[in-house]
Amino acid sequence: xNLSHNYLYAAAMLLFCIGLYNVIVRRNIVKKLIGLxxxxxxxxxxxxxxxxxxxxxxxxxxxxxxxxxMVNPVPQVLVLTGIIVxxxxxxxxxxxxxxxxxxxxxLDTDQIMRMARQEETQAAREEGN
Amino acid sequence: xxxxxxxxxxxxLAVLLLFLVTKMPSLGDPDNPARQGMATQYLERSPExxxxxxxVTAVNVNYRGxxxxxxxxxxxxxxxxxxxxxxxxxxGRIQARLDGARVAPSxxxxxxxRFVIPFIILFSAYVIIHAEISxxxxxxxxxxxGASMIIFTTIFGLQEASRRMPQGLRVPLEGSAIMTFFVxxxxxxxxxxxxxxxxxxxxxxxxxxxxxxxxxxxVEMAIGIGVGFALISILFAMMREEEDLEPxx
Numbered sequence: 001x002n003l004s005h006n007y008l009y010a011a012a013m014l015l016f017c018i019g020l021y022n023v024i025v026r027r028n029i030v031k032k033l034i035g036l037x038x039x040x041x042x043x044x045x046x047x048x049x050x051x052x053x054x055x056x057x058x059x060x061x062x063x064x065x066x067x068x069x070m071v072n073p074v075p076q077v078l079v080l081t082g083i084i085v086x087x088x089x090x091x092x093x094x095x096x097x098x099x100x101x102x103x104x105x106x107l108d109t110d111q112i113m114r115m116a117r118q119e120e121t122q123a124a125r126e127e128g129n
Numbered sequence: 130x131x132x133x134x135x136x137x138x139x140x141x142l143a144v145l146l147l148f149l150v151t152k153m154p155s156l157g158d159p160d161n162p163a164r165q166g167m168a169t170q171y172l173e174r175s176p177e178x179x180x181x182x183x184x185v186t187a188v189n190v191n192y193r194g195x196x197x198x199x200x201x202x203x204x205x206x207x208x209x210x211x212x213x214x215x216x217x218x219x220x221g222r223i224q225a226r227l228d229g230a231r232v233a234p235s236x237x238x239x240x241x242x243r244f245v246i247p248f249i250i251l252f253s254a255y256v257i258i259h260a261e262i263s264x265x266x267x268x269x270x271x272x273x274x275g276a277s278m279i280i281f282t283t284i285f286g287l288q289e290a291s292r293r294m295p296q297g298l299r300v301p302l303e304g305s306a307i308m309t310f311f312v313x314x315x316x317x318x319x320x321x322x323x324x325x326x327x328x329x330x331x332x333x334x335x336x337x338x339x340x341x342x343x344x345x346x347x348v349e350m351a352i353g354i355g356v357g358f359a360l361i362s363i364l365f366a367m368m369r370e371e372e373d374l375e376p377x378x
Contacts, residue, residue, distance in 0.1 A: 002151040013146035024135040054157035059184035067172040073184040088207030
């Protein structure tokens with residue numbers, strides 16, 4: 001019964017699991033990255049809902065706002081950090097994906113692994129000769 | 130088979146997480162443990178301590194200044210990582226395959242983008258400068274600046290965009306945010322406080338609140354410019370083509 005009260009937390013958890021499923025199952029690297037971004041979004045959502053206060057107001061002083069009724073500002077600041085890290089991770093991962101696509105001409109992880117293994121065995125054979 | 134295993138694993142994880150959710154304090158409870166202690170202190174004392182009406186900005190720039198400096202560093206490091214992976218930008222004109230696209234964007238789109246971009250930049254300036262008294266801040270405004278330039282680049286092409294924002298302009302501005310933070314931090318030491326003290330004890334107490342307010346506005350502006358231009362440079366690095374592709378006419 002507590003689950004129906006904490007429906008925002010439950011939604012964040014389900015979103016996290018959807019993202020994780022995408023990361024595991026998809027073979028296209030860009031789709032894997034989208035799954036990773038869904039997971040990150042679920043974490044942001046969870047943090048922001050932790051800061052929610054019933055009948056709360058924005059944490060802006062002035063105009064006679066009551067500090068006891070304001071929502072919690074700390075999760076908002078921490079989510080800002082999280083978003084920055086997510087942007088950095090996504091940018092770096094996408095640039096590596098661009099390199100992989102330039103080298104192998106595909107985004108399929110299984111094919112890339114197969115090609116990389118073939119290259120490795122070929123290099124080893126040449127070394128043996 | 131692999132899909133079924135993954136589904137089973139994720140379902141088990143979902144059940145575990147939902148079980149934990151039932152044990153959590155209820156949503157929006159004002160007596161939530163997360164809202165005790167630090168958060169209430171921030172809410173009650175931030176207007177006197179920092180001069181910022183918005184508690185989020187006060188925590189971000191003032192109470193957690195080190196944290197924010199680290200965030201700016203993360204964006205800068207991400208940019209350096211992207212440049213290290215994709216290669217440094219050569220001086221002069223750069224171009225993307227998009228520039229040579231056979232179908233030019235429609236005239237309506239071009240006119241609308243030209244019309245809208247000044248207003249987007251004006252809005253980002255509002256978000257950055259108004260952060261002290263309303264929700265907003267340097268990171269949000271910087272993201273809006275970056276988004277306006279990304280619209281411009283996708284419509285008019287990388288060549289035109291890099292002519293408007295040459296490397297010589299972008300490179301100093303990317304580093305401006307973390308540099309401003311560092312300089313202001315050291316000035317805080319020179320002013321008699323510790324690193325990143327905005328209300329310098331050496332100056333007279335009458336101008337301390339105004340000084341703290343203006344310094345945090347400067348920091349927010351530097352963050353906005355730094356984040357915006359770092360995002361633009363990341364986009365340029367990703368859209369750029371290798372030198373050996375034939376240049377478009």
